[in-house]
Amino acid sequence: MPKKKFDVLNSRAPRVDAAIKATGKAQYADDLSRTGQLYGAILQSPLAHARILSIDTGKAERLPGVKAVITAKDVGLTKYGVSPARYDETLFAHDKVRYVGDEIAAVAAVDPATAQAALDLIKVEYEELPAVLTIDEALADKAPQLHDDYPGNISAEVHQEFGDVAAAFKECDFIHTHKLVNKRQDGGFIEPHSCVAEYDHDGRLTLYTSTQVSHYVQRTVAMVTGIPIGRVRVVRPCVGGGFGPKCEATPLELSACFLAIKTGSPVKITYSREQVFLHSRARHQFYHEMTTGFKKDGTIMALAHSCRLDGGAYSSFGIATVYYAGSLLGAPYRLPNMKYDGMRVYTNKPACGAQRGHGGVAARACFEQQLDIIAEELKIDPIELRMMNMMETGDTTCNALDMSSLGMKECVNAVKKGSKWQKKKGKLPDGKGIGMACGFFVSGAGYPIYRSDTFHSTAEIKVAEDGGTVILRSGIAEIGQGANTMVAMIAAETLGIPLADVRVDSGDTDYSVDLGAYSSRQTLMSGHATKDAAENVKAQILAVVADKLKMDVKNLDIRNGFVKVKGRKKLDFAKFRDYYRKEHRGWPNMPDGAELSFTEAARMAFLKKGTIVGTGKYKPPILGGKFKGAAVGTSPAYGGSAQVVEVTVDRQTGRITVDDMTDAHDCGLAINKTMVEGQMQGSLSMGLGEALFEEVKFDEKGHLMTPSLGEYRIATALDMPNIDTLIIESGEPNGPFGAKEVGEGAIMPTIPAILNAVYDATGVRITELPLTPERVLLALKEAEAEKNA
Amino acid sequence: MLLPKFDYNAPATLDEACRMMAGYGDRAKLLAGGTDLLIALKKKTVTPTQVVALNRVDEIKGFLSDGDGLFIGARTTAAEIALSDLGPAGQALTQAASQVGSPLIRNLATIGGNLVTAMPAADMAPPLLALQASVVLQRIGEQREVLLSDFFISPGEQVMLPEEIMSMIVLPRLPEGCGGAFEKLGVRKALERSIVSVAAVISLADDGRTIQGARIALGAVAPTPMLAQEAGAALCGRKATAKNFAVAAEIAAREAKPRGLRTSPVYSRLMVEQLTLRALTRALEAANL
Known part of the structure; x- marks a missing residue:
């Protein structure tokens, strides 16, 4: 695609919310306060697995200041969850609790201290049941069962084969098997979940909540409370990060809604950091085993892959996760034969769900190490091996994913050059290493979470009646990543006006349908809907101008805030200007420039037609194959990335220092270069933390041992090296202005690149994360002992 | 997590603080930097009815040296120690102080607090042990000096009486070289x-x-x-x-x-x-x- 010149896009425009965030004026859910607001608190199970014999809320209800206490008896037993195929949660446990943290009751009181005190007065009698805390325990004969509907503690199972793996293995010169296990993660976002629910006299429920998915929350709240969906409004204030764990309706939100309905007063609830960990819904623990067959010339022939996921007590996103863990290996390398057996298992721990790079991160970490092993076996440079097998634009994977644009080779070349790979690979002293890996990710899930023909995004643009401001209303989720800035830039570019003239109101289900911030979908999908709405508005305005000036509308355009005639002609608009000046005598900023301004044109359109409003919409075409689970992994476009990492391994302590990271990402077109780089840097930081430090731990009774960001270690500024971010723009035909994802794909190569660099530094492959000093040192010592034996 | 209710006392002198502690005994907890105490209060692992804050007691803050050695006020922060010049041997302490938590924590956390919480991993304890430090414990009309090597008992436990306040840490003068x-x-x-x-x-x-x-x-x-x-x-x-x-x-x-x-x-x-x-x-x- 030839590179277009843009007036707004592809720049480093400051974020539209920069000022309110820099000055602390931004309002997050916990900053909100409504007249007569009550405070909620949730009673959570102290046991990992137990039958509930009785619940006595009498004392709590009688505590002065308590306005409501609710249990399953009050809210019913409507099952909900993420995928309708796996609705396995009720708001409150009624027959038994399934993890330490399972919700039993909620209270609303005049202040937080009274609400907490009331929790202590609720008496629950339990009959403790044996718990299963690991996959092996859960799958053992006669293991205690979590859910009657899911025998054997199996939450989901996937068996897929594309091509003929067994036949392909027979043609292979080498077959190699490799394992990897990661650890349960947490999103580690700064803002804990928080919400305020309000129920008005007309039976309308409004929920202000820190979420990535206002639309899905609206749907679930309506379903569980029984309030018609049109009477449930979900509003998202500023959000301090999500990364996946804020991608579904939470017990926090549902409790606040029920308490608001019961009391008639607004109710606020905010999770403590410990409750964020207990709610979890973050990255699973994956046990991968991969067998790859290849020819001696380096051609990859087949992959046999099995994976078991420790799911926790409920499904959450798990059914999608278990599919993604397999399907996301279909690219970016040509892989004609692929077999996948995945199984997600229930255990008595908080439920896992989606987190940045959903399902694919650990799989990628395992597979990309295997490519390095193969390269070493064949004495081929790991970059060369990858380039030999790399897909290109137009390729389709064995599992029917269409690479409508793929700048992978450009990414690899960029990091190779940027990192000075050739000067370093194989030439670094002992203890220093360099490693690389690639990855790719969807640019928006091809299908909604529930089966539907809904548009994935709609948008509404209204031009203020004075013609001076364009107001974009959208359901998109600005969660810190810059979604508001992205749509504002697309609207400004499309309309041909300066960015400063666009105002974005977003995150309200009253404004539009948008499925939210997950699966890296908003730039492509919400961007398309915005562009569509802006084109509509522009056409309406230009039609009025053309009519007034008696010109063919096809010859008119708007750029940089002025109406232009195509070609070299000058626009003759003297009469137009005269009329405008007379009409608006006394207004400030009377136009007097040599060109007809957008404001004048838009005002004339209003005077002729009334308020100018344009709507836009987007949904992807039908995508993917016909097999079971074919939907998971489909997307209108795919982003790709390559990374080179350099490390130092302290051979005496096992401590790893990441010295340098070079990252290239194909985002199709960078709407905003600074924000693209921010996503790349954030992804690398999260990947580095996951590779080196992060692990959610439980004791033998299922109690959380890492309930704070002191115990659960995400990377600090001191742990991050400088990152060289290289933007690759392949021009995506299915994306607005050629744009596609960057938010998640960039994390894919980080962990394997670090693992490959550690191998390069030490000659030892480590197959369990995180790479703590102890794990690394013991692996080094073991390897040394083996060598000496 | 919410702070429980307690009375907040803000004595201006060490003497006043000692009298308060004598009156409250084990109903009170001393607040210096608060980096440990506030967490413990929120978690309810300690449940004092009285908190005696030392932030106005400036006489136990800062450095003083004489022919016998160096005296460090117990309320001196990790940041202040990290930035001080304590000589070639004292580097052990300044290096430890500079690695406590993060800049935000170092600005609050005190050397006395780091010792009285008696955590096995307390950053400033090993250098002080190696420097043969002792600590001065104060109560009304009485003070005693305890060698740091005799101070710790078990995780979270040391020899201090409920009414005692650590006022300073004494580092004996070391020879040249x-x-x-x-x-x-x-x-x-x-x-x-x-x-x-x-x-x-x-x-x-x-x-x-x-x-x-x-x-x-x-x-x-x-x-x-x-x-x-x-x-x-x-x-x-x-x-x-x-x-x-x-x-x-x-x-x-x-x-x-x-x-x-x-x-x-x-x-x-x-x-x-x-x-x-x-x-x-x-x-x-x-x-x-």
């Missing part, structure tokens, strides 16, 4: 509880090579911060060589009593050996500067 160093191993580079920490202070004879005295102290590898006495003793009268340091490091590893809570005892001992070697090497460099 001393050097010190601190080594901390954590998983990440900031906001980190030590896996193992080691402080070493050595004093060299006039020849610049013979070790007259050596003190090695270990953190996070026993129920309390501890001195590796045999390891230090093994260096006395010996030459400061890599070989002798290695012998001492091996002894220190044997002296450690790791409980295997966060890392395996095998790894903890290996790290004691490695970090002792590094600390001694750097202490020698400091002594020779």
Whole structure:
């Protein structure tokens, strides 16, 4: 695609919310306060697995200041969850609790201290049941069962084969098997979940909540409370990060809604950091085993892959996760034969769900190490091996994913050059290493979470009646990543006006349908809907101008805030200007420039037609194959990335220092270069933390041992090296202005690149994360002992 | 997590604070930087009805040195210690102070607080043990000086009476030719509880090579911060060589009593050996500067 010149896009425009965030004026859910607001608190199970014999809320209800206490008896037993195929949660446990943290009751009181005190007065009698805390325990004969509907503690199972793996293995010169296990993660976002629910006299429920998915929350709240969906409004204030764990309706939100309905007063609830960990819904623990067959010339022939996921007590996103863990290996390398057996298992721990790079991160970490092993076996440079097998634009994977644009080779070349790979690979002293890996990710899930023909995004643009401001209303989720800035830039570019003239109101289900911030979908999908709405508005305005000036509308355009005639002609608009000046005598900023301004044109359109409003919409075409689970992994476009990492391994302590990271990402077109780089840097930081430090731990009774960001270690500024971010723009035909994802794909190569660099530094492959000093040192010592034996 | 209710007392002098503590006894907790106490209050692991804040008691803040040694006020913050010049041996302490938590925590956390909480991994305890520090404990009309090596009892427990306030830390004057160093191993580079920490202070004879005295102290590898006495003793009268340091490091590893809570005892001992070697090497460099 030839590179277009843009007036707004592809720049480093400051974020539209920069000022309110820099000055602390931004309002997050916990900053909100409504007249007569009550405070909620949730009673959570102290046991990992137990039958509930009785619940006595009498004392709590009688505590002065308590306005409501609710249990399953009050809210019913409507099952909900993420995928309708796996609705396995009720708001409150009624027959038994399934993890330490399972919700039993909620209270609303005049202040937080009274609400907490009331929790202590609720008496629950339990009959403790044996718990299963690991996959092996859960799958053992006669293991205690979590859910009657899911025998054997199996939450989901996937068996897929594309091509003929067994036949392909027979043609292979080498077959190699490799394992990897990661650890349960947490999103580690700064803002804990928080919400305020309000129920008005007309039976309308409004929920202000820190979420990535206002639309899905609206749907679930309506379903569980029984309030018609049109009477449930979900509003998202500023959000301090999500990364996946804020991608579904939470017990926090549902409790606040029920308490608001019961009391008639607004109710606020905010999770403590410990409750964020207990709610979890973050990255699973994956046990991968991969067998790859290849020819001696380096051609990859087949992959046999099995994976078991420790799911926790409920499904959450798990059914999608278990599919993604397999399907996301279909690219970016040509892989004609692929077999996948995945199984997600229930255990008595908080439920896992989606987190940045959903399902694919650990799989990628395992597979990309295997490519390095193969390269070493064949004495081929790991970059060369990858380039030999790399897909290109137009390729389709064995599992029917269409690479409508793929700048992978450009990414690899960029990091190779940027990192000075050739000067370093194989030439670094002992203890220093360099490693690389690639990855790719969807640019928006091809299908909604529930089966539907809904548009994935709609948008509404209204031009203020004075013609001076364009107001974009959208359901998109600005969660810190810059979604508001992205749509504002697309609207400004499309309309041909300066960015400063666009105002974005977003995150309200009253404004539009948008499925939210997950699966890296908003730039492509919400961007398309915005562009569509802006084109509509522009056409309406230009039609009025053309009519007034008696010109063919096809010859008119708007750029940089002025109406232009195509070609070299000058626009003759003297009469137009005269009329405008007379009409608006006394207004400030009377136009007097040599060109007809957008404001004048838009005002004339209003005077002729009334308020100018344009709507836009987007949904992807039908995508993917016909097999079971074919939907998971489909997307209108795919982003790709390559990374080179350099490390130092302290051979005496096992401590790893990441010295340098070079990252290239194909985002199709960078709407905003600074924000693209921010996503790349954030992804690398999260990947580095996951590779080196992060692990959610439980004791033998299922109690959380890492309930704070002191115990659960995400990377600090001191742990991050400088990152060289290289933007690759392949021009995506299915994306607005050629744009596609960057938010998640960039994390894919980080962990394997670090693992490959550690191998390069030490000659030892480590197959369990995180790479703590102890794990690394013991692996080094073991390897040394083996060598000496 | 909410703070429970308590009365907040803000004495202006040490004497006033002592009188309050005498009155409240174990119903009260002292508040200095608050980096530990506030968390404990929120978690309800301590439940005082009275909090006695020391933030107005300026007489127990800062440094004072005389012919006998150096006195550090117990309310002196980690940041203030990290930025101070305590000489080549005192580097062991300044290096430890500069690795406490993060800049935000160092601006609040105090040296006294770091000791009274009696955590096995307290960053400033090993260097103070190696520097032969003692602490001054104050109550109405009475003060006593306790050697830091006699101060700790078990995790979270030390010898202080409920009404006592730590007023200062005393570092005896060391002879010329001393050097010190601190080594901390954590998983990440900031906001980190030590896996193992080691402080070493050595004093060299006039020849610049013979070790007259050596003190090695270990953190996070026993129920309390501890001195590796045999390891230090093994260096006395010996030459400061890599070989002798290695012998001492091996002894220190044997002296450690790791409980295997966060890392395996095998790894903890290996790290004691490695970090002792590094600390001694750097202490020698400091002594020779």
